[in-house]
Amino acid sequence: MSPALLEVDGVTKRFGGLSALNDLSFSVGDGEIVSIIGPNGAGKSTVFNVITGLYPPDEGDVRLRGQSIVGLSPNRITKAGIARTFQNVHLFPNMSVLENAMVGQHSRSKAGVFGSIARTPRVRREEAVIRQRAEECLGFFGKRLAGYRQDQPAFALSYANRRRLEMARALATDPVMMLLDEPTAGMNPKETLELRDHIVRMRDELSLTVLVIEHDMRVVKGVSDRVVACDYGRKIAEGTYEEVANDEQVIEAYLGKRHEELG
Amino acid sequence: MASSGPARAVDTQLSGFATLPWRKIILGILGATISFVVVVGAFKTLTLPQAERYSGDFWVDQVVNGLGQGAILALIALGYTLVYGILRMINFAHGEVFMAGSFISFFFADAYLESGFLNNQPYTALLILFVVSIAASTLVAVLLERIAYRPLRNAPRLVPLITAIGASLFLQNAFRGFFGAQPRGYPLPDILRGSIELFGIKVSKVQLLVFITAIVAMLVLQAFVNRSRTGRSMRAVAEDSEIASLMGIDVDRIVVITFVVGGILAGIAGVLFALTFEQVQFTMGFKPGIAAFTAAVLGGIGSIGGAALGGFVLGLLQAMGPPLLLTGFGIPSPFSLKDAFVFLILILVLVFRPGGLLGSGEAEKV
Amino acid sequence: MRAEVRIGAIAGVVTIFLAAVGLIGDFTNLNLIGEQVTFAGLMLVLPPLLAGYVATTPRIEAGQVIEATRARAAMVGAVTGASAGVVFAAFVVFVDVFGVERVRAIFLNISPVLMDFLLRGRPVLVAAAILVAISTISGTAGASYRVLPDAARRPLGTAVWVTLLFGFLQRIIPIALDQLDVERDWLYSKVTRGLTWPGAIIVAALAAGASVLKQHRGAAMRRAVSIRPSSDGGGPRLTPVNALLLLVGLAVVFVAPHVVGSVISEVLGTIMVFALLGIGLNIVVGYAGLLDLGYVFFFTLGAYSLALLTGATLNTFVGSSAPVIALDLNFYVAIPVVVAIAAFAGVLIGAPVLRLRGDYLALVTLGLGEMIVVLVTSPWLTPLVGGPQGMRDITNAAIGNFGFRDPKHFYYLAFAFVALALFVSWRLANSRIGRAWTALREDEQVADAMGVSTTSYKLLAFAMGGAIGSVGGALFAVKIGSLTPASFTVLVSIQVLGIVILGGIGSLPGVITGSLVLVGLPGLLREFEEYRLLAYGAALVAVMLLRPQGLVPNVRRSRELHEEDREQDKWAGDIAADEHVAPGISPLGEGAG
């Protein structure tokens, strides 16, 4: 059997005395949508940071198609096909919306110093492709990021649009796998529903594998093929949404903290 | 939209020329070269033929000189560290704060020499010189804060740094405009001439004064920061200025006090420096300023003990490093490379141990 | 009233400062217009004038801009001016009573000449009263200017500053006119050297007229000449009007040295050397956002390596000798080598230091810049680069028999390189590489996570910046023909940084403007040489405080520099709140605790 697309294998990450991740393992197969849930401080964002190379793990391994990606720089990992968004939106605030998305194409293009100066036909074609790809990715969200908005600076966007732009920028890296950190945080119910559809479309239309951290259980329920629940940096349950939602330990973990949000 | 099937190929070519750890390789070469120079240079210098070798007394002198200059550097370094601790900014113009005190006190020293007061009442005269120098340095520091830095408190980091560079240039040249460009000889009271034997080591009286004053000043500072209410507020602001202001601490006031304290220490250093080198000039703040900043970084910027330690260590390195490491390679007049040596140390510390001697050894993150 | 008195008092202190550094006393004979308007006089009225203007800044209350009425403005201006005048007059009285010579023993520039200028032989109290009156009038004028209707204000302002500028350029414009064989005595007097009154009135009238024209026709004119970006996202497209203007511009540039003569050509040459440095540093500071305070490193490297590659000789006390490395390459062969060396050096020194956070990087680069200066001066490297005596007989970059040492010729050589560097820099900025730099500058970690190799792009910026800077150094060597360490100091770094910042960080037109202002003006106004650095320092501070985006800003960069204005915006808070990615440190902690 060929290895799963992404394997997180026994990863431990400590900050001082605190183990943000503790021997955490799970895997994600091609074309799956997997949700990670867990109370605040469970270590969910830390997993993303370890996978994408922002933090080195203290122990354990992360493999993409069977190849270890631990120790690679974030940009190499992006190039290898993992794209992400951040819990607190991180755009390039003073670049235009379109330019933000164009940066996503960086690792898929190769114009060098001399090519860029001479602006050779090849470089010009590449630039046209970059722009076209960026526009396509913005177009993934319909009219929301189209038209005059493309030339606005990113900071001028509404909060929800910033989230969308961040996803568009991640899409523009042409990933095989998308990591979304609380994509619906701060969105109103209507926008949340819309986003749920977007996540499903990412898989169905773009053939992406999606790993999503989400607090909103309606979204988790609606999109997940599988759910991984964490607490204190450990995996406490894994399975379908129903299995996990009824798991004793999960209910326990949430009861202590945010019971009301489950269900 | 372009996309491929679920089994889309991953870019698995995860190694190659471009991904070699170039930084580590270059750092390794750098480290090896430096170790080589240190070991071989020191060995060669110490095993020179008897006639060319430095005498034991020479090294003792270098140690004493180094500590003396280190004490002055430490005082200036404290100003950098305090401001950095509170505002996270490098007060590039701090060297000019120091210069201002030194320069203004010169006019008093000069007048006292002429009137004979300097030698008739040396203790009172010296005291007045210190007071004047402190007053001038403090005034400049406070004005700097008020005019150049306060409006930029929330600006992107590099903006206040550029302002500080501008302020430094402005202050230097304002002093040049006021008082002229030529160096002035700083008078030394007779009681500070000559030297005394301490534990069999010859120490000049000026050096002794430098030492004692600097140590006392640092002890007072330590007590102030740890014991007084204001000192505690300062530490709270350094820890987290937002929380401190929520707890009712007037952050603006604390910032001003920090600049005042830095100014006082720089003023003291100003007189000590002038007495040591017997000369003042409008450019005199630049190099000690950089050296003191190096000292602050060496000790771990933001830490008071670190700045003091860094000052002494840098003083020693500066006094002993060039002759020890360079003479052996037959490099003529090693002391001409003293300043380059300071910068080299600054670079090495930041590259290899950005947290400084007392720090964690890890760089602060972006 | 308290605010006005305070602003006035500050203006008074500024005037005292100007007097104390010699900006008044040294220039009592620098006539700008007739014999009445002198530079010293200008220094006397300018602070209260500006204070009056500042004191009437419209208030914003509840989102509404409230401008002062005319009468009120005049009153505010008068109070401000009077307050400034009183402070300054008090100083004058003090100096007079205390004795000028005694003050002068400390403050060198508070001289009898200054006092003569201020007192004019009158009793001190009378003179003081006159000074207060002048100051009051100036303050009132400044405030009244603020409340003039736009239609009158703009032409008036333009007329005043253009006329004064003409007054300042009394060394240059007459020379240019002489070169062109144009009669000029009606404009500039041979006696006062400044503008004549009739000349001044004509200049003022023309300037005012141009301003009126601009007000009415400006938009249409700008539209006619502006370059529109083409629709396909490629480079800009030229219209016939653009092309014509471009041709005229090129023609002017081409004949310029022959019109303006050697002296000004020489200044133009210096401007271009510094423009080149500015273009290079702009890549590092403006595009990649790395503050480099040691740019003199590359300048020095370029100059000395060119000298060594092209067979310069060492100066010694007895004559000259060959350096230990002496090649004899042609300038045009050597330049690529110099560029390669500099780019390589950029990578080499960049690799260990580029991980450092902004302000540390600044200090380290400052150190590197100082180190190379110490090294070229040191006895150790004297056999290679001549030590304090330096080197001479540097190539004049001749093509055939046409050498480029002559300032009029050097101009063309420098222009070619500036044009090339501008082109390279502009193309890079508008490419995938420029985008990567921008991303890197805006948020390094995120850029990394989006696939931009931050280390490579920082190194690239360092290498490109270094390469262009080294060409600046090489040209400088050609220009002056000999090198001494005195030309290579930290001031070069700061000067270039000033050019980039004053012009507008990240903006190429800004770099050109910056070098014209910061190198051109001091180069042309030789009498102000002593005050150049003072003005630099003041300009750096003022620009950062008042207009951090610079004179000719880069749009995006100016947004970044005004980031604090958006602090209330939730989004800026979001970024700041993300402490997981950027953990804070707690200094003072271990040392003090």
Ligand SMILES: Nc1ncnc2c1ncn2[C@@H]1O[C@H](COP(=O)(O)OP(=O)(O)OP(=O)(O)O)[C@@H](O)[C@H]1O
């Ligand atoms: N850079 C860091 N330095 C120190 N501690 C950290 C760092 N990053 C995360 N932590 C700690 O690790 C733990 C897990 O954090 P993480 O951000 O992964 O939680 P999370 O599951 O994403 O929570 P949330 O739902 O609030 O986003 C927390 O206790 C956090 O304080």
Ligand SMILES: [Mg+2]
């Ligand atoms: Mg999280």
